[in-house]
Amino acid sequence: MEIRYAAHPREVKGYDTERLRDEFLIERLFVDDKLVLSYSHVDRFIIGGAIPANGPVKLEADPATIGAATFLERREIGIINVGGRGTVTVDGDVYTMDSKDCLYVGRGAKDVVFASEQADQPAKYYLNSAPAHQTYPTVKAAISEASPTHLGSLDNSNERTIYRYIHTGGIQSCQLVMGMTLLKTGSMWNTMPCHTHNRRSEVYFYFDMPDNGVVFHLMGEPTETRHVVVRNEQAVISPSWSIHSGVGTSSYTFIWGMAGENQTFEDMDAVAMKDLR
Numbered sequence: 001m002e003i004r005y006a007a008h009p010r011e012v013k014g015y016d017t018e019r020l021r022d023e024f025l026i027e028r029l030f031v032d033d034k035l036v037l038s039y040s041h042v043d044r045f046i047i048g049g050a051i052p053a054n055g056p057v058k059l060e061a062d063p064a065t066i067g068a069a070t071f072l073e074r075r076e077i078g079i080i081n082v083g084g085r086g087t088v089t090v091d092g093d094v095y096t097m098d099s100k101d102c103l104y105v106g107r108g109a110k111d112v113v114f115a116s117e118q119a120d121q122p123a124k125y126y127l128n129s130a131p132a133h134q135t136y137p138t139v140k141a142a143i144s145e146a147s148p149t150h151l152g153s154l155d156n157s158n159e160r161t162i163y164r165y166i167h168t169g170g171i172q173s174c175q176l177v178m179g180m181t182l183l184k185t186g187s188m189w190n191t192m193p194c195h196t197h198n199r200r201s202e203v204y205f206y207f208d209m210p211d212n213g214v215v216f217h218l219m220g221e222p223t224e225t226r227h228v229v230v231r232n233e234q235a236v237i238s239p240s241w242s243i244h245s246g247v248g249t250s251s252y253t254f255i256w257g258m259a260g261e262n263q264t265f266e267d268m269d270a271v272a273m274k275d276l277r
Contacts, residue, residue, distance in 0.1 A: 001037040001038070001039050001046075001061055001062060001065045001066075002026075002038045002039065002040045003038075003041075003065075004024075004038055004039065004041065004042070004237060005023075005041050005042045005093075006041045006042050006239065007023055007024075007172075007239065007247075008019045009106045009220070009221050009224070009239075009241050009242070009258050010258065011103050011226050012164045012220060012224075012226070013058070013220075014060065015156070015189070015226070015270040016227050017180060018253070019115040020035050020219075020228055021228060023129070023237075024211075024228060024236055024237045024238075025036070025228050025230065025234060025235070025236055025237075026038050026047055026155050026235040026236070026237070027231075027234050028049065028125055028234075029047070029049030029126065029205070029233060029235060030049045030050075030051045030139070030233060031049075031051065031078070031091045032051050032054065032122075033051065033052065033053050033054050033055060033057060033058055034050070034051075035048060035050050035058070035059065036049050036055065037065070037127075038243075039065065039066075040071070040201075040237050042201045042237060042239050042240075042244075043130065043200070043201045043260050044130065045128070045129070045130055045201060045203060045237070046061075046075070046127070046128070046129040046196040046269065047127065047128060047129075047203055047205075047235055047237070047241060047257075048126075048127040048129070049124065049125065049126055049127060049233075050114045050124075050125045050127070051083070051092050051116075051122050051123070051124050051125075052077060052086065052114045052122060052125075053116065053119060053122045053153070054113045054119060055115075055146055056113045056114060056135075057113070057114045057115075058101065058113050058114075059071050059072075059110070059112035059113070059127075060084050061134075063081060067091075068157040070107075070110050071099050071107060071112070071127075072107055072108060072109045072110070072112070072130075073206060074107065074131060074132065075107060075129050075130065075131055075132055076105065076106050076107050076129065076130060076131075076132040076136070076173055076174055076175075076176055077105050077112075077127055077128065077129040077176075078102065078104050078127070078128045078129070078165070078173075078176055078178040078257060079097075079102065079103040079105065079126070079127055080100065080101070080102045080103075080126050080165070080178070080189055080255055081097040081098065081099055081100065081123050081124065081125055081126075081182065082100070082124045082125075082207050082208075082219075082233075082255075083099065083116075083121070083122055083124030083125075084086070084099070084116060084118055084122055084123050084124075085097070085099070085116075085117045085118070085121070085122030085123065086114065086115055086116040086117055086122070086123025086125070086230060087103075087114075087115045087117070087133050088103050088112065088113070088114055088115075088125070089111070089112070089113040090105055090111070090112050090138050091109055091110055091111050091112075091114070091240065092108050092111075092139070093203075093238040095129070095131075095138075095140045095181075097123060097125075097140075100142075100180065101140060101142050101143070102140070102141050102142075102143075102146070102147060102165040102166070102171070102178065102180075103140045103141075103187060103215060104136070104138060104139050104140075104141075104165075104166050104171045104173060104176075105138045105182070106132065106135045106136040106138060106173070107132035107133075107134065107135045107136075107174070108270060109138065113122060124233075125141070125199050125203055126207075126255055128178055128203065128255075128257035128259075129176070130174070130176045130259035131174075131175070131259075132173070132175070132176075133153075133174055136172045136173055136174065139171045139172075140228050141143075141165050143144060143163055143169065146163035146170065146180070146251055147162055147163065147164040147169060147170055148161050148162065148163050148168070149161065149164070150162075152187065152189075153188060154167065154184065154186055154211040156167075156189070156190060156195075157186070157187050157188050157189050157247075158187050158188075158189035158190065159183070159186075159187045160181050160183045160184060160187060160190065160248045161181070161182050161184075162166060162180075162181045163180045163181070164177075164179040164265065165180070166178040166179070166180050167179065167263060167265055168263050168264070168265075169246075173263070175193065175259050175260065175263060176257065176258070176259055177200075177258040177259070177263050177265065178255070178256070178257045178258070178259065179255070179256055180253065180254070180255050180256075181253065181254055181256065182253050183215055183248075183251040183252055183253065184251065185251050187246045187251055188249070188250065188264050189246070189247050190245060190246050190247075190254065191244060191246070192245045192272060193271060193272070193273055194218070194222070194243040194244070194245040194271050194276070195243065195258075195268040195269055195271055196222070196240065196242065196243055196268070196269050197240060197254055197258075197267055197268045198240050198241065198242060198269065199240065199260050199261035199262055199267060200258045200259065200260030200261060200267070201239055201258065202238045202244055202256055202257065202258045202263065203235055203236065203238065203239060203256070203257045203258075203261055204217065204235060204236050204238065204244055204246070204254050204255070204256055205233075205234075205235040205252075205254060205255040205256075205257075206230050206231075206232065206233070206234060206235070206236075206246075206248075206252055206254045207232055207233050207252070207253055207254070207255075208248050208252050208253040209231065209232035209233075209248065209250070209252045210232070210250060211232065212249075213231070213232065213248060213249045213250050213252070214229050214230065214231055214248065214249055215229075215230045215231075215246045215247065215248040215249075215252060215254075216228075216229060216230075216246055216247050216248075217229075217230045217236050217237060217244070217245070217246040218243060218244070218246055218247075219236065219243060219244060219263050220240045220242055220243065221241060221242065221243075222243055222271045222275055222276055222277070223275065223276075223277045224277070225243065225277065231247070232244070240260065243271060250253070250275065254269065
């Protein structure tokens with residue numbers, strides 16, 4: 001498990017491109033038949049991925065790293081499949097996962113196993129995990145069961161639909177909030193006008209991008225913005241003091257996950273366009 005430490009905004013002002021990428025960008029989330037995890041000291045968030053290409057992959061972590069006998073002893077996890085059809089087995093219960101299906105697994109589950117139905121079209125499980133103080137039931141939701149919100153317009157190149165899976169009005173959790181945003185063809189901007197939310201951190205995972213496509217992910221304080229070039233199936237850690245927005249070379253999809261003091265989706269501090277620098 002890779003470990004990422006928290007960064008003060010004053011220090012980030014002096015980061016060059018390489019340092020920004022080292023601190024905030026997770027470049028490789030998927031390796032065949034392996035569990036890939038990054039532990040962030042920002043809200044104790046764990047970001048990961050699993051491709052069960054040739055056989056099942058189990059959710060586990062070094063007990064010395066997380067200080068627990070099992071991964072979910074003191075944690076909850078949100079799982080979204082961004083690949084082919086597969087299954088997630090939780091303590092013997094099997095959940096079939098199509099593309100863009102979400103599964104929430106609560107604190108205390110002991111055995112979580114990822115599998116694919118077809119080796120030539122393996123499932124790809126993207127994972128977000130946060131500490132949990134009580135147990136909520138394991139729940140699956142297809143994208144058709146998520147709460148949609150339509151925003152933006154083609155005139156502003158930001159027509160998109162936000163689907164909320166794990167939130168106060170959907171799948172219940174301790175602190176994890178998770179969903180997906182799909183941009184319409186011809187739209188490239190996300191989350192603009194932008195915002196911060198000092199009470200929560202966030203992680204963006206970008207996918208459904210062509211091999212030669214990129215997203216210029218904007219981060220930093222509103223008056224000290226920086227950018228990170230993100231490619232397909234990479235994630236960016238966004239601390240609470242940072243904006244999180246981006247523009248791509250074509251339309252794309254991204255999964256957002258949040259953890260922190262509350263689960264109120266609308267709890268954000270808007271940034272006026274005139275104040276961006």
